[in-house]
Amino acid sequence: MVEWLKSIRRTGGAEGGWREDFPLNREMPGELIVDCEVLEPPVYSLFWLRLRTFLDWHHAQGRSLRVIPPANGQARESFHQMQVVDPSYVELQGDEKPNTHNGIAILPVTRIADYTTVETVAENAREILEYQYTDVSPLGQACYMAVSELCANAIEHGRNDLGAYVAVQRFSEPRPQVSIAISDLGIGIPEHIRQRYPEWFDDSFAIAHAMDPRISGTGHTHRGNGFPETFEAALASSLSAARLDVHSASGFVRTQIVQEKRKVDAFPAAAFKRGTWIAYDLVSAAG
Amino acid sequence: MPFRFHLADFGSTLSTRPRAIELRETLIQAARDEAEVELDFDGVLSVSYSFADEFVATLAEKSADASVTFVVRLTGASSEVERVIDRAIAYRQSSALASTCTDAALA
Numbered sequence: 001m002v003e004w005l006k007s008i009r010r011t012g013g014a015e016g017g018w019r020e021d022f023p024l025n026r027e028m029p030g031e032l033i034v035d036c037e038v039l040e041p042p043v044y045s046l047f048w049l050r051l052r053t054f055l056d057w058h059h060a061q062g063r064s065l066r067v068i069p070p071a072n073g074q075a076r077e078s079f080h081q082m083q084v085v086d087p088s089y090v091e092l093q094g095d096e097k098p099n100t101h102n103g104i105a106i107l108p109v110t111r112i113a114d115y116t117t118v119e120t121v122a123e124n125a126r127e128i129l130e131y132q133y134t135d136v137s138p139l140g141q142a143c144y145m146a147v148s149e150l151c152a153n154a155i156e157h158g159r160n161d162l163g164a165y166v167a168v169q170r171f172s173e174p175r176p177q178v179s180i181a182i183s184d185l186g187i188g189i190p191e192h193i194r195q196r197y198p199e200w201f202d203d204s205f206a207i208a209h210a211m212d213p214r215i216s217g218t219g220h221t222h223r224g225n226g227f228p229e230t231f232e233a234a235l236a237s238s239l240s241a242a243r244l245d246v247h248s249a250s251g252f253v254r255t256q257i258v259q260e261k262r263k264v265d266a267f268p269a270a271a272f273k274r275g276t277w278i279a280y281d282l283v284s285a286a287g
Numbered sequence: 288m289p290f291r292f293h294l295a296d297f298g299s300t301l302s303t304r305p306r307a308i309e310l311r312e313t314l315i316q317a318a319r320d321e322a323e324v325e326l327d328f329d330g331v332l333s334v335s336y337s338f339a340d341e342f343v344a345t346l347a348e349k350s351a352d353a354s355v356t357f358v359v360r361l362t363g364a365s366s367e368v369e370r371v372i373d374r375a376i377a378y379r380q381s382s383a384l385a386s387t388c389t390d391a392a393l394a
Contacts (some may be wrong), residue, residue, distance in 0.1 A: 115303040123300040126333060141333060141367060148302040148335040156304075213378070222340060222379050229336035229374070236370065 022054040024185075024274060031064045033093075039070040041078065045167040045181035046245075046279040048084045052109045053183060056162055059089050066091040081105035082167060106143075106168040106178065112151055113163035122148035125168050135176035138238035139282045143168065143178055145233035146280050149226040150182045157217065158186025158276055175240070176284040185275035188248040192217040203251030204266035210246075211255055211264055230280075235260055240285045247277040289323035289360065295330030302334070307341035314346070321357045329363030339375035347376055 034051065055065055067085050069092060070076045079085075080097055081104050107125045112118055122144050130140035147166060154164035164184040171177045186192075190206040195217040200206040209215050211231075216224030227244075234242045234257055242257040252269045255262060292314050294301065301307070318324050326343065328334075349355045364372065 115305045119298070119300065119302040119306065122302050122335070123298075123333075126300065144300070144333050145335060145371075149337060152303050152335075152337060222344070225336055225340070225378060229371075232336075232374065233371075236367075 022050045024054065024057050026061065028058070028063070030062070031066075032058060033066045033068065035068045036070045036075075036079070037068050039075045039079075040072050041074040042171060043070075043075050043078050044279065044281075045082075045169050045179045046183075046277060048078075048082045048109050049165050049167050049181045049183050050277070052084050052111075053162065053165060053185070055085065055090055056111070057185070060161070064091075065089065066093055068093045078104050078169070081108065082169065083108035104169050104171070106170050107147075107166065109165060109167045111163050111165055112155065115152065115155060118148060118151040118155060121151065121166055129170075129178065133170060133176075135172060135286050136170055136178050136282075136284045138286060139178050139284055140237075142230075142234040142237040142239065142242075142282055143180060146180055146230045147182070149230050150278055150280075153226050154182055154184040154186070154276065157192045158184030158188075160185040160275070176286055178282045178284070180278075180280040180282070182278045182280075183275060188274070189246065189276050190249045190251055195219075203249045204253055204268060205251075207246050207248055207251040207253040208264055208266040211253070231255070231257060231262060234282060237282075238285045239282050241283045243279075243281045245279045247273050248275065249273060289325040290318045290321040290357070291325045291327055292318070293327045293329070295328070299331060300333040301331060301338045301342070304337045304341045307338045307345075311342050311346060315349075315355060318355075318357055323360065324357045325360050325362055327363045328361065328365070328368050331364070331368055334368050334371050336371055336375055339372045340379065343372050344375040344379040348379055 034055070055067070059065060067090055069079050085092060106128050107121055110117070110121055112121065125147050126140045126144035129143055130137045147168070151164060151166050158164055162185055164182065167181050169179045171179060189210050190203040193206045193210050193215065194200060196219050197206070200209060211227045213228045214221060214224045218224070244255045246253045247269065250269045250272050252267045254265045254267070297310060314324065343359070343361070346355070346359050350357060350359050361369070361372065
């Protein structure tokens with residue numbers, strides 16, 4: 001038995017939930033323990049998505065898996081509400097379910113393999129936001145557009161054996177906020193875009209341009225508006241700020257909406273990332 | 288009397304391109320000999336941009352180039368749904384214009 005991620009850092013909130021751990025490596029031992037005991041809130045949706053992908057991928061490789069849940073009550077509540085672990089193949093060690101119900105999960109970590117599921121999760125997320133939580137209800141339409149457009153992209157352009165994943169959480173502190181994460185282990189945005197624009201060899205450059213209207217690897221002039229329309233829906237809703245991070249291959253692009261203006265920053269990635277990982281945080285103007 | 292296609296019969300939210308293609312083909316078959324089709328969005332809470340593009344904007348394009356016999360009219364759309372549809376149609380029109388300009392430049 002090997003303990004993996006024993007040294008897991010305390011926060012799942014750094015850089016919108018992105019961290020360089022959770023390797024998808026065929027050479028790892030046959031039994032893995034993921035120790036989340038010291039994890040502290042806030043734990044963003046992208047962190048849970050990365051953990052779930054790690055577990056599903058290694059399960060598909062035939063490994064046995066055990067997870068130690070967070071000791072912190074709020075982090076453990078998020079862990080349970082987000083249904084990060086599938087108990088049919090992951091053993092939970094020393095787990096006691098929290099008694100509080102703070103309404104963190106809007107959409108638990110969900111694996112999507114078809115368009116019907118995309119429609120269902122987009123509709124569910126919008127309904128829950130608009131009808132159950134007044135502090136984030138103005139973000140319902142923006143969330144719906146992001147989940148439907150970006151999940152459909154993940155299914156269409158990010159094909160892989162595991163499918164795609166989506167998760168949505170709500171935070172009330174420091175301001176009412178919705179945290180959306182979407183991922184797939186497909187070819188990644190840069191490779192997809194280079195099918196049409198082979199000269200865009202820099203990954204961050206390719207991702208940054210994928211945010212522009214009508215930029216698509218499909219070659220159809222009416223396609224490639226998923227990201228722009230996601231931003232448009234955000235601008236049309238009552239929010240104070242939004243931030244969308246895209247990690248794919250060796251690229252990392254951050255788009256921020258502040259005071260109704262978009263700002264795009266492209267950075268070199270610290271390491272190559274398989275697939276596409278998107279974290280989208282919307283901060284409500286309410287509250 | 289226009290042929291009426293009630294979108295809410297297929298769901299209160301309409302999201303993806305495959306769903307739009309399916310509904311579009313259903314409509315084209317059902318309205319084969321019609322002169323006017325009314326797309327009734329009453330009861331539809333949300334549409335995604337992809338759905339609006341693949342369903343409404345494509346139908347408008349087919350109507351304009353006479354690929355279908357009918358003209359299309361929208362009714363019952365909420366302001367939010369209408370906003371998304373308007374953007375999809377505007378993108379299609381500007382894409383067609385851009386393609387025409389590119390073709391002309393290449394000729």
